[in-house]
Amino acid sequence: MEDMPHPLPDDARPPGNPGGSSGAGLQPAGRAIVEMLRKVGRPAAATVAPPGADRESLQLKELLNAYQTALDKHAIVAITDRRSRILYVNNQFCAVSGYAEDELLGHPHSLVNSGHHSRDFFSGLWSTISKGEVWHGEICNRTKGGNLYWVDTTIVPMIGAEGRIDAYVSIRYDITKRKAAEQALQEEVVRRREAEALLTDVIETVPDGIAAFDTTDRLVFYNQAYANLYARSADAIRIGADFESILRAGYENGQYALPRKSEEAGNAWLRARLRDHRNPGKRVVQELSDGRWIQIRERRSSSGYVVGTRTDITELKRSESAIKFLAEHDPLTGLLNRSVLEQRLADAVACSRRGSTGGLLMVLDLDGFKQINDSMGHAAGDALLLAVAGRLTEAVQRQDTVVRLGGDEFAVVIPQIARKEDCCDIARRLLAAIQRPVPIQRRTITPKLSLGIARFPQDGHTLEALLRKADMALYRAKAEGRGTFRIYSRAMRAHAAQRRRLSNALATAIATGRIDVAMQPQFMLSDGAFAGFEALARWTHDGRQIGPAEFIPIAEEHGLIVELGRLVIDKTLQAMRNLRLKGFGVGTVAINIASAQIRHRGFVSMLETAVRRHGLFPQDLEIELTENILLDDDGDELAITLRQLRAAGFSIALDDFGTGYASLSHLGRFPINRIKIDRSFVSRMGYGQERAIIRALIGLAHALGMAVVAEGIETPEQLRQLQTYGCDFGQGYLFSPPIASPQVEAWCRTDLELPASAAS
Numbered sequence: 001m002e003d004m005p006h007p008l009p010d011d012a013r014p015p016g017n018p019g020g021s022s023g024a025g026l027q028p029a030g031r032a033i034v035e036m037l038r039k040v041g042r043p044a045a046a047t048v049a050p051p052g053a054d055r056e057s058l059q060l061k062e063l064l065n066a067y068q069t070a071l072d073k074h075a076i077v078a079i080t081d082r083r084s085r086i087l088y089v090n091n092q093f094c095a096v097s098g099y100a101e102d103e104l105l106g107h108p109h110s111l112v113n114s115g116h117h118s119r120d121f122f123s124g125l126w127s128t129i130s131k132g133e134v135w136h137g138e139i140c141n142r143t144k145g146g147n148l149y150w151v152d153t154t155i156v157p158m159i160g161a162e163g164r165i166d167a168y169v170s171i172r173y174d175i176t177k178r179k180a181a182e183q184a185l186q187e188e189v190v191r192r193r194e195a196e197a198l199l200t201d202v203i204e205t206v207p208d209g210i211a212a213f214d215t216t217d218r219l220v221f222y223n224q225a226y227a228n229l230y231a232r233s234a235d236a237i238r239i240g241a242d243f244e245s246i247l248r249a250g251y252e253n254g255q256y257a258l259p260r261k262s263e264e265a266g267n268a269w270l271r272a273r274l275r276d277h278r279n280p281g282k283r284v285v286q287e288l289s290d291g292r293w294i295q296i297r298e299r300r301s302s303s304g305y306v307v308g309t310r311t312d313i314t315e316l317k318r319s320e321s322a323i324k325f326l327a328e329h330d331p332l333t334g335l336l337n338r339s340v341l342e343q344r345l346a347d348a349v350a351c352s353r354r355g356s357t358g359g360l361l362m363v364l365d366l367d368g369f370k371q372i373n374d375s376m377g378h379a380a381g382d383a384l385l386l387a388v389a390g391r392l393t394e395a396v397q398r399q400d401t402v403v404r405l406g407g408d409e410f411a412v413v414i415p416q417i418a419r420k421e422d423c424c425d426i427a428r429r430l431l432a433a434i435q436r437p438v439p440i441q442r443r444t445i446t447p448k449l450s451l452g453i454a455r456f457p458q459d460g461h462t463l464e465a466l467l468r469k470a471d472m473a474l475y476r477a478k479a480e481g482r483g484t485f486r487i488y489s490r491a492m493r494a495h496a497a498q499r500r501r502l503s504n505a506l507a508t509a510i511a512t513g514r515i516d517v518a519m520q521p522q523f524m525l526s527d528g529a530f531a532g533f534e535a536l537a538r539w540t541h542d543g544r545q546i547g548p549a550e551f552i553p554i555a556e557e558h559g560l561i562v563e564l565g566r567l568v569i570d571k572t573l574q575a576m577r578n579l580r581l582k583g584f585g586v587g588t589v590a591i592n593i594a595s596a597q598i599r600h601r602g603f604v605s606m607l608e609t610a611v612r613r614h615g616l617f618p619q620d621l622e623i624e625l626t627e628n629i630l631l632d633d634d635g636d637e638l639a640i641t642l643r644q645l646r647a648a649g650f651s652i653a654l655d656d657f658g659t660g661y662a663s664l665s666h667l668g669r670f671p672i673n674r675i676k677i678d679r680s681f682v683s684r685m686g687y688g689q690e691r692a693i694i695r696a697l698i699g700l701a702h703a704l705g706m707a708v709v710a711e712g713i714e715t716p717e718q719l720r721q722l723q724t725y726g727c728d729f730g731q732g733y734l735f736s737p738p739i740a741s742p743q744v745e746a747w748c749r750t751d752l753e754l755p756a757s758a759a760s
Contacts, residue, residue, distance in 0.1 A: 076172035084109045096174055098144035114148050116140035132157045150179040209310035217243045229310050243277055257287040280306055293317040330404040333389035342463045344401045348415035349456050359456050360414040360423055363470040367448040367482040369408035380440050387438045395433035427451055427485040450477040451485035459488055472496055503558040505541050506551055510563050515539055517571045518738035522731045525723050532587030535572040536738050565597040573614040584748040590622040595629045604644045618649030626655050639670055646671045667704055675701050679712025685721055695725045
């Protein structure tokens with residue numbers, strides 16, 4: 001009926017029009033039933049009796065109307081002809097299927113066929129009803145919207161006056177929710193069976209022995225690994241055996257490594273083991289007579305069963321000393337690590353508080369280690385760390401503790417020291433021990449060390465407090481020249497607090513745009529022509545001019561450098577635009593870019609957008625990077641960014657060249673237009689060695705197709721020497737100091753040529 005449109009042979013069909021939905025093609029009795037159901041479906045027609053109507057007929061109609069109402073509430077009713085065309089549907093059928101009545105009448109019942117059932121299913125259905133028998137079953141149909149629904153279906157053939165099937169009445173009940181519940185239950189049963197099978201497989205494949213004992217302490221489950229662990233007790237290990245009998249069998253068969261002192265001692269051991277088993281929860285380690293070690297973990301389940309695992313930890317026991325060493329020592333240097341430092345320091349502090357002497361916590365950091373690591377490779381860095389660790393160990397006393405904190409940081413605990421002078425002597429001894437040449441990879445490296453010292457108990461009692469203060473002292477040592485030591489003082493705390501205040505003030509200045517830009521002119525040394533400017537950030541706070549050497553590190557340390565750089569770029573471009581609008585050719589302007597800026601996501605697009613916004617071109621701007629930025633390149637990301645900048649039209653300069661650790665390979669690897677010779681070389685040009693270095697740097701740059709800018713030119717003699725060596729550009733106080741923004745326009749009106757005093 002759902003799937004087969006012509007279930008009966010042609011000679012069984014009555015003559016007449018095969019279409020229509022009013023019962024055409026039915027025997028008179030069938031048409032009467034259909035018409036009655038359709039009329040009963042119209043309440044108004046059912047309740048108003050025509051004049052002269054028979055009272056009994058009216059009562060019958062009212063009764064049928066009541067039946068119809070009941071069916072509409074609870075059942076889904078449809079009548080189809082012998083060709084499976086729908087002759088009648090009730091409201092419930094329309095509600096469930098989603099079709100309107102006029103979309104159903106006259107159409108084949110296969111309209112709601114879901115495709116879920118096979119042809120054999122429908123063949124069986126038709127086989128039953130074609131014989132005039134009632135069919136009952138469950139059918140999956142499809143709504144107009146495409147959703148599936150299930151119905152409990154009874155199909156009753158309607159036999160006409162001539163004894164032939166005239167139509168089919170189907171009464172259905174929506175069982176979709178029930179079927180969904182059954183499906184969910186079936187899936188849950190399958191999942192549980194699969195989980196149980198998986199659990200069994202897992203239990204049998206794990207190397208640990210697993211066993212469970214019931215509330216009467218009898219064995220109810222064990223895996224093969226459990227039996228294998230206790231091979232000498234094998235005869236006693238069986239389902240239903242109590243734990244004590246299994247334990248005693250193992251004891252009597254020599255399963256356990258126990259001294260045979262006496263029967264009383266043996267019974268005491270058995271009682272102790274029974275007590276552990278019956279009060280589970282703690283870890284028990286058991287040695288067997290064959291040299292193996294077994295770890296037992298048991299617990300009592302919610303059902304009262306004792307369940308547990310037996311793990312062979314023989315290798316673990318044999319490795320305990322090695323594991324302890326690894327847990328407490330640095331794997332590279334063999335020094336103690338931070339996990340031991342806290343306890344050693346706590347012991348030393350406790351002793352110092354009981355006695356009259358104090359102690360020291362020293363924090364040491366290798367200066368320039370990253371550059372060595374990057375330029376020579378990690379193997380060279382590791383070799384240097386090993387050398388430093390050995391020298392530290394040799395330089396301290398037996399009672400002192402040397403620790404590697406991580407990276408290139410070390411710590412030393414000196415538990416007893418009588419005088420502050422002794423502290424300085426120890427620090428100098430350590431520095432002298434470290435700062436001796438080390439041969440690495442056929443080169444000689446002289447390591448430098450900065451050292452910060454905190455004293456206890458006066459500076460603190462905990463590792464956290466003492467480390468914090470030793471770090472402050474270390475920071476001061478690095479800030480004051482490196483390769484030295486400093487002892488913590490309260491002034492350092494004030495200095496740290498001052499840096500925090502400056503950081504907050506700098507953040508406010510950046511947010512409100514109160515960072516200024518000064519311009520220092522650059523000239524061509526060959527003919528004195530003006531070439532451009534270098535833009536320099538300036539900050540005035542509380543009436544004091546704070547130099548870049550002070551506030552740039554603060555910006556980098558506190559994550560402000562990207563926003564600071566963006567502000568300086570914007571102010572520089574605005575100044576260039578203003579000068580050009582007034583008719584001044586300002587040449588190329590160089591801007592210093594920090595490492596964090598150029599590595600910031602979207603730096604190139606930000607720079608291009610800023611240049612366009614101010615009506616300028618990338619060719620108007622030069623990006624200056626310090627030499628050490630090149631050493632931080634990870635995975636060629638910096639090289640890719642620099643190539644993008646060059647492709648966009650920006651030029652790139654390498655600032656402070658010769659002061660870092662960059663090698664010739666770096667110059668060839670990165671797309672650099674100009675190098676800038678650091679002022680420290682220019683200021684020492686009176687020495688023959690420095691002149692030779694400058695001449696070599698200029699020659700190298702020219703050989704690589706790069707121009708050269710000399711910084712810090714202050715005397716005519718320096719200028720003449722640089723001109724002799726072929727230096728291309730120069731800047732310095734001989735020409736002009738940095739010019740504050742408001743005065744740049746006035747300078748452009750009068751000084752766009754190299755001053756005569758400088759050119760002569």
